[in-house]
Amino acid sequence: MRTTCLIFLLIALTAMANIHGAFAQTPPLPQSKKDALGNLEAQAQARKDEQKTLKKRAQEIETALGDTRKQLLNVASKIRGNEKTLRGLEEKIEGLETEQSTIQARLEEGRLSISRLILALGRIRRVPPEAMLARPGTPLKTAQSAMLIGDVLPALTQQADALQADLKELEEVSASLSLKRDKALEAAESLRQEHNALSALVARREKLYASTQKDLKAQQEEAQRISQQSRNLQDLVRRLEEDKKKKLLAAQAQKSSPTRPDTPRTAALRVPAEPPKAGQARLPIEGAIRIAYDQPDNFGAPSKGLSIEGRSGALVVAPMGGIVRFAGHFKNHGNMVIIEHEKGFHSLVAGLGKIDTVVGQSVLAGEPLGLLDDAGDHGGKPALYYELRRNGKPVNPSVKFAGLG
Helix, strand or coil, X not given: CHHHHHHHHHXXXXXXXXXXXXXXXXXXXXXXXXXXXXXXXXXXHHHHHHHHHHHHHHHHHHHHHHHHHHHHHHHHHXXXXXXXXXXXXXXXXXXXXXXXXXXXXXXXXXXXXXXXXXXXXXXXXXXXXXXXXXCCCHHHHXXXXXXXXXXXXXXXXXXXXHHHHHHXXXXXXXXXXXHHHHHHHHHHHHHHHHHHHHHHHHHHHHHHHHHHCCCHHHHHHHHHHHHHHCCCHHHHHHHHHHHHHHXXXXXXXXXXXXXXXXXXXXXXXCCCCCCCCCCCCCCCCCCEEEECCCXXXXXXXXXXXXXXXXXXXXXXXXXXXXXXXXXEECHHHCEEEEEECHHHEEEEEEEEEEECCCCCCEECCCCEEEEECCXXXXXXXXXXXXXXXXXXXXXXXXXXXXXXX
16 A cells, blocks of 8 residues: 555656756747847838839839820820821812712713704705705795804704813813822821821830729729610619719728727729819811701601711721720620710710720720711711710700800
8 A cells, every 4th residue: 555655746746846847948039139129121022022013013004194195195186187088089089070970961862952953964965956956945944944054053053162161170070080090099008107106105004004994894884784674875874873883881980980900901992083184175086967966856756866978987086085994895886985984964975886995994085986877877977976964864964165146
């Protein structure tokens, strides 16, 4: 029994000694405050360097984007001028072709008239004088024929002179038509080259813009979702404005709400940009206004906008500076772009064959939006529909565009 007690006592003493030894070991010394502070400073400096690099890169992108937009405006201005010249040449060519056809028809009619007179004179000449004398009443008829010929010859001479004048005019019109066609070909070739340069600049602008905006696809999909839920243009503009206000409020709430240190960081909400200065207003395309504001449209109802006839594939530009709020297909309006301007104005540009802008993009007045469709309604000439709205309601574009009346 004593032996057993001694054994348990020895085991207990050994265990206590081990525990004491474990507690008696010296713990590892913490890193010195100097080293810890140095690491923190190094991390802070690394973050500053990274932010500086990112800021520099962002500035480089913005500079490149600004330069690209300046070049776009310059090329777009040249294209619009060239399109105006070419449209004028085409109208003159069309007028000259009509005049040429009229003169040719007049010449043909004159030729037929003279031919008939010459044939009649030939028949009179072929009748022998003796036969005319032998026939009863011949002297009287001969005298009548002579008088008739005396009346006809001046008319014949007059027609011949008119034909000569028509021939000369036709020659001049044909020469002018040939010259205008040559100039039109030169202008068309120049226009083609300018469009190639424009396409390259547009592609560069989109690439640069995409590098600064990471949610372009989401914005575009959201705008399309809103358009599918909208009943008409007025409803679409209203829903786009409501969506913008909702995002602004959510971003403000997120910014003002306190965040606990242990709370996981969430991505900052994108705040919709405010539109820049509108700039000098200009119509979206070079062309003739076929239907003015408040005039009967194709359905007989008062038009809420302008129908502008242009050349097939003509360049479409932003009528004023602003932010693109919608870009895509919308019901029977086809491909359409909606731009928000300052002071509650919106531009609705419909009838594009190609869209070269995206939702959320800031555009300057005169900056390219896309190209006009190739064909018009029922095989007619293509036309662009432009509508100006203020606070969601259509207004006469003359409030912004001088010369519309």
